[in-house]
Amino acid sequence: MRSFPFGLAALCLLLLSLITGAYIAAHPTPKKTSTLTMWTFAKPHYEAYSKAVPAFEKANPGVKVDVQLVSYNATTQRLRAAFWADLDVPDLVEVEISAAGSFFRGSEKNIGFLDLTDRIQAENLDKRMVAARFGPYMSRGRIYGLPHDVHPVQLAYRRDIFEKEGVDVKQIETWDDFVRVGQQLTKRQGGQTRYMIELSDTSRDNLEVFLFQRGGGYFDAQGDVIFDNQAAVQAMMQYVPLVAGPDRIGNNLGGGQILTRAVEDGYLLCLLAPDWRTKSFENDIPKMKGKMALMPLPAIERGGPRTSTWGGTMLGITKKCQNPDLAWKFAKFLYLNEQDLAERFSGTNIIPPVRAVWDSPAFTRPSPYWSGQPLGKTYADLAPQVPLQYGSPFVQIAKDKLGQALVACVQRYNTQGKEGFEPFVQEQLKRSADQVRKMMARSPYQ
Amino acid sequence: MTTTTLPKGTQNKVHTPVLSRGERWTRFQQKLAPYLFVSPFLILFSVFGLYPIIKSLILSTYYTDGPKDMVFIGLGNFRFLFADPDFHKAVKNTATFALWSVFLQLPLSLGLALLLTQPWVRGRALWRLAFFSPNLLGQVFVGVLFWVLFTPQYGLINQALHWATNGRFALDTKWLSDPAMVMPAIVITSLWMYVGFNMIYFLAALQSVDKDLYEAATVDGANSWHQFKAVTVPGIKPVITFVLVTSTIGSFQLFELPYNMLNSSAGPNNAGLTVVMYLYNNGFVTGDLGYASAVGWTLALGVLVVSLIQMRLTGSFKGANE
Numbered sequence A: 001m002r003s004f005p006f007g008l009a010a011l012c013l014l015l016l017s018l019i020t021g022a023y024i025a026a027h028p029t030p031k032k033t034s035t036l037t038m039w040t041f042a043k044p045h046y047e048a049y050s051k052a053v054p055a056f057e058k059a060n061p062g063v064k065v066d067v068q069l070v071s072y073n074a075t076t077q078r079l080r081a082a083f084w085a086d087l088d089v090p091d092l093v094e095v096e097i098s099a100a101g102s103f104f105r106g107s108e109k110n111i112g113f114l115d116l117t118d119r120i121q122a123e124n125l126d127k128r129m130v131a132a133r134f135g136p137y138m139s140r141g142r143i144y145g146l147p148h149d150v151h152p153v154q155l156a157y158r159r160d161i162f163e164k165e166g167v168d169v170k171q172i173e174t175w176d177d178f179v180r181v182g183q184q185l186t187k188r189q190g191g192q193t194r195y196m197i198e199l200s201d202t203s204r205d206n207l208e209v210f211l212f213q214r215g216g217g218y219f220d221a222q223g224d225v226i227f228d229n230q231a232a233v234q235a236m237m238q239y240v241p242l243v244a245g246p247d248r249i250g251n252n253l254g255g256g257q258i259l260t261r262a263v264e265d266g267y268l269l270c271l272l273a274p275d276w277r278t279k280s281f282e283n284d285i286p287k288m289k290g291k292m293a294l295m296p297l298p299a300i301e302r303g304g305p306r307t308s309t310w311g312g313t314m315l316g317i318t319k320k321c322q323n324p325d326l327a328w329k330f331a332k333f334l335y336l337n338e339q340d341l342a343e344r345f346s347g348t349n350i351i352p353p354v355r356a357v358w359d360s361p362a363f364t365r366p367s368p369y370w371s372g373q374p375l376g377k378t379y380a381d382l383a384p385q386v387p388l389q390y391g392s393p394f395v396q397i398a399k400d401k402l403g404q405a406l407v408a409c410v411q412r413y414n415t416q417g418k419e420g421f422e423p424f425v426q427e428q429l430k431r432s433a434d435q436v437r438k439m440m441a442r443s444p445y446q
Numbered sequence B: 001m002t003t004t005t006l007p008k009g010t011q012n013k014v015h016t017p018v019l020s021r022g023e024r025w026t027r028f029q030q031k032l033a034p035y036l037f038v039s040p041f042l043i044l045f046s047v048f049g050l051y052p053i054i055k056s057l058i059l060s061t062y063y064t065d066g067p068k069d070m071v072f073i074g075l076g077n078f079r080f081l082f083a084d085p086d087f088h089k090a091v092k093n094t095a096t097f098a099l100w101s102v103f104l105q106l107p108l109s110l111g112l113a114l115l116l117t118q119p120w121v122r123g124r125a126l127w128r129l130a131f132f133s134p135n136l137l138g139q140v141f142v143g144v145l146f147w148v149l150f151t152p153q154y155g156l157i158n159q160a161l162h163w164a165t166n167g168r169f170a171l172d173t174k175w176l177s178d179p180a181m182v183m184p185a186i187v188i189t190s191l192w193m194y195v196g197f198n199m200i201y202f203l204a205a206l207q208s209v210d211k212d213l214y215e216a217a218t219v220d221g222a223n224s225w226h227q228f229k230a231v232t233v234p235g236i237k238p239v240i241t242f243v244l245v246t247s248t249i250g251s252f253q254l255f256e257l258p259y260n261m262l263n264s265s266a267g268p269n270n271a272g273l274t275v276v277m278y279l280y281n282n283g284f285v286t287g288d289l290g291y292a293s294a295v296g297w298t299l300a301l302g303v304l305v306v307s308l309i310q311m312r313l314t315g316s317f318k319g320a321n322e
Helices: A008-026 A043-059 A074-084 A097-104 A117-122 A131-137 A159-164 A175-185 A204-213 A230-243 A256-264 A275-284 A324-336 A338-348 A355-359 A375-385 A395-416 A421-442 B011-015 B021-059 B076-083 B085-115 B124-136 B139-149 B156-164 B179-207 B211-219 B224-235 B237-252 B256-261 B275-286 B289-313 B316-321
Strands: A036-040 A065-069 A092-096 A153-158 A195-198 A268-274 A292-296 A313-317 B062-065 B069-072
Touching: A036 A043, A036 A074, A036 A324, A043 A065, A043 A324, A043 A338, A074 A092, A074 A097, A074 B275, A092 A097, A092 A324, A097 A131, A097 A313, A097 A395, A131 A313, A153 A159, A153 A275, A153 A375, A175 A195, A204 A230, A204 A395, A230 A395, A230 A421, A256 A268, A256 A275, A268 A275, A292 A375, A313 A324, A324 A338, A338 A355, A355 A375, A395 A421, A395 B275, B021 B062, B021 B289, B062 B076, B062 B289, B076 B289, B085 B179, B085 B237, B085 B275, B085 B289, B124 B179, B139 B156, B139 B179, B139 B256, B179 B224, B179 B237, B179 B256, B211 B224, B224 B237, B237 B289, B256 B275, B275 B289, B289 B316
Parallel strands: A036 A065, A036 A092, A195 A268
Antiparallel strands: A092 A313, A153 A268, A153 A292, B062 B069
8 A cells, every 4th residue: 555545634543543442442441349339529528438438348348339529410410311311320329409309200110219218217317317307308208318417507707807896796696686787897888898798689599598597498398389488478578688779788799719709808797607618618718717706597586596507418329229238338337427427527517417426526626717616516506406398309490480589579679679578579489489389280290 | 309119018128128137236236325325324313313303302292200201291391381481581581692693793703804804904813813712612611711700899800890980880790690781791701702703704705705896896986885885795695694594593502601601500580591501401400301302392493483584584595596
């Protein structure tokens, strides 16, 4: 052959494809060597579990556990697609609370996770753990996941600025007290702008905290939509004036580095702080070490609950798991091993739902970042008050609709103020809730 | 004209000579060859194109929770779709974006192309590369980049506008979380990305316009505007139509850019919800593949109708018929 008929470039492409093809053929994907594979989307969880795995493997000779850190989307959309297509899935998966419900759509036989109800009840785990935390992971009365956390919410605040301004946080008992102080500290114009609290006027994430604190939610225990009930109306009525209108004390710039800068600059003085978020603050805003402190969430009314909840994670065992008993053993090892849980708290700041752990020394240790407060204890004291919430396959849609209602209410409040605001809120919430009801009515599986 | 009539019963014999086995095989091969040549395409298209198209049409008549739980509901998906306020919002957003694309992007692209064909512009090759280069980046990257640029208080765009307007532009303007600002932010981002891309088409088209026509127009006393109207535009009309139709189709397929700019969401009050995002949310987040199929078919038909209208308005069919 004197020359390749289609030119040098084509020859190069052909050679390249042959070489890469041969390489791939010579290096097939190695067969799974681990006995159990687990996916988690949270880096702090991954780091903590990676440390715990050797002890489990030592206690169970011949067992090899592969814990993998995967993206949030992989544990939601891609995992769901893998369930649909009967593809290879991990044995255990941690799923975030707002995505959990979507795995319970359709007929029960096609849910990709194992029903853990009997195992949980047989071992009285629903009594050892905070029972309220099973709700989001239930469908049609069956439990499909072990709760990883409780996630009580406090307020993180710039202690140094509060002290400089002469504010005693012990005097802040209710949201009314908080707003009064907030009006003094917020500077909306001139000089350095600053807001009392980080609250979004468009995202429902923060509104949810107020909704749950009032005992409201998206769905009730029967799976019916309830986010247009009186608790929701009152939550919206309370929340919107905090972020809209001329007297607003809340603002939100975004997350990541922007939030770091906003806190460091004193642009935001308080932040809603579920336990998991305190670790993010410690890592992302290290300059604030010793300048931040925590206070319980102000109550709706004096004597009312001083906390709410934000976020959550479940651990499920997939139906494809070849050894569900071993997977269950590993799940319990991760979620119930009291000594590990106490140690793990130091790395994550997350309060486990196992009550017995809350008294361990790790929880009472003073935290230098949080001005010497015993971080664990402050959350553990509030954990029993964490409100109930229930899941549904339609929870994500409900969240979107609540967000839309929030934007409509904020726009209305910005333009027309308090005049006729309550009927407007009622109408908006009802409209949004009815849209969810309409979507649910289409499903023959509910 | 004369005709030859063959004796009765001999016609067939004349037209079908007896062939040897080898000749028949050769003829069969000759007949088969074209089909063999197109068969790779046909097989691939059937498997990855035709089958999904037919399957999605069938699927659009089912309520589904994933592919395993399906219930036939006839036209129920389409009825729900046309009554859903979120779909209305998605169509409105998409159409708004498409309109801005047509009325801003194309004139800007053409303007840039005209500018960069002027001999007095120095470093034209460099400018062309500079304007085209945003298109070398993926939409995901651009989405993230502009998410940072549009940050309130500390973002570059707000800082620049605040400085340029002597403080009248608020630093904490929330481009991506104020429902009224979301669409302008997406349009600005898309302009940055695509103006240079369409400019390349116009540059190529402008170079193909006959120079003699400009000389003749100049001799006739036509000024620059008259030349543009009477020579340039007719000369590049096929390309204008092409860019118009492809831009519109691209606008209707908008997804990654707003999805990434708005942090994997449709933005506040669905201000950044597009039809494809609506399809994605229903198909892959909610899991109703049947409903998503119905959205897909509606979108495809909508794009077809809009494209046909555009081609009709620009006289493309006349050109084809003549």
